[in-house]
Amino acid sequence: MSVNKVLLIGRLGNNPEIRHTNTGSAVANFNIATSENWNDKNGQKQERTEWHRIVVWGKLAELCEKYLSKGRQCYVEGRLQTRSWDDKDGNKRYTTEVVATTIQFLGGPNASTGAGAGMNNAMDNGFEPSEAPQMAESSFTEDEIPF
Numbered sequence: 001m002s003v004n005k006v007l008l009i010g011r012l013g014n015n016p017e018i019r020h021t022n023t024g025s026a027v028a029n030f031n032i033a034t035s036e037n038w039n040d041k042n043g044q045k046q047e048r049t050e051w052h053r054i055v056v057w058g059k060l061a062e063l064c065e066k067y068l069s070k071g072r073q074c075y076v077e078g079r080l081q082t083r084s085w086d087d088k089d090g091n092k093r094y095t096t097e098v099v100a101t102t103i104q105f106l107g108g109p110n111a112s113t114g115a116g117a118g119m120n121n122a123m124d125n126g127f128e129p130s131e132a133p134q135m136a137e138s139s140f141t142e143d144e145i146p147f
Contacts, residue, residue, distance in 0.1 A: 004079040006098045008052055009106070010034040011073050016056075018065045028061035030054050030068065032076065053097035054078075060103060067105050077102040 010032035018028045035049045054076055056064050068074060078100035087093050 006076070006078050006080055008032060008034055008076045008098065009073065010052065010076075012068055012070050013051065015069050016061075016064045018061055025058060026061040026065075028054075028056040028064045030056075030064070032074065052076075053095060054100055055081075055097050056100045056103060060100070064103060068103075073106040075102075075104040075106060076100050 013031040013033055016028040016030040018026055020026055031051050031053055033049050033051055035047055037045065037047050040046050076098060078098045080096060081099050082094060082096045084092055084094045
């Protein structure tokens, strides 16, 4: 038996970027930050932020484009996926991302209406993740993230 499940609550580092495949399926990409706080052995407050690449397919991707924006908090549930590609210099590159199956929109000015609208499952929109086309690398690199 094996399990590949990710649960995250974090804030968006950028607005979702949405594209459409040749078959018309929507795909959204965005990053969320999660933070961990603790006191070190000297009693000094420490913080570590992790960035997570999120990929969302189908109708759920369209909802993300509509309701999510930079700084908005959300709950993401999905699975880890690593993919590779060759960069312009012929070097093999890898990225690990969360393929989201559930997103819940948290906080924000319309929290009472937005949260319910945000719950969705990628399987309900007619898209099977196993049929996902190979995606091109995002137009930005991790070095361009301002944190």
